[in-house]
Amino acid sequence: MDLVLIRHPAPAIDAGVCYGRTDVPLAGDAAESALALAARLAALAVPMPACLSTSPLRRCADVAERLAVLLGSACDTDARLREIDFGEWEGQRWDAIDRDALDAWAADLRHARAHGGESVAQFEARVDAWLEMCRGASSASAASVLAVTHAGVMRMIAARLLGETIETTLKWPLEMAAVVWLRRDEPAGDWRLVHWNV
């Protein structure tokens, strides 16, 4: 089974601002980004799925809808592919957020909800539910799943499938519009990374 994850292109928001659940529009042209992504997927020889999944947030869905047309796939929106919800930190500059609240979050990354949004454990549970659905829907090892989603979701999926911690995968660089490709050769076998951040 192949799982190919695409981070959305750059959103129209200052790099120093916290955003996760916030529905920020894309900075550039979605149609142009979709064309570039289709060319990159073809160059990588990514196996094409019948259906492209996307986060409902417009920075993903706007490009996914156009990419699906180019790939000749259906496009399915799944709320479990949304970015983590940073609660009342959304829209604030990271350097303006209360230092003690940030420290409390970092000290217990898994359970802390200093911002009132989603804890990492809650986020993991919904990402896991999406992964379970993919595995159930594609028991054949040849099946492929393609999704347009967010950096946090991609790092969580990599952590879950590769047996890494989220603390580790959060350190791996991941550009806007980057592709991550994971593969499992046997239905019960181990997942491995085919490409990260290409």
Ligand SMILES: Cc1cc2ncn([C@H]3O[C@H](COP(=O)(O)O)[C@@H](O)[C@H]3O)c2cc1C
């Ligand atoms: C624990 C955790 C900490 C994060 N800090 C930033 N992001 C993530 O949230 C922001 C929005 O992502 P995108 O641009 O792909 O929509 C980015 O800063 C990304 O790294 C995080 C995600 C998680 C799970």
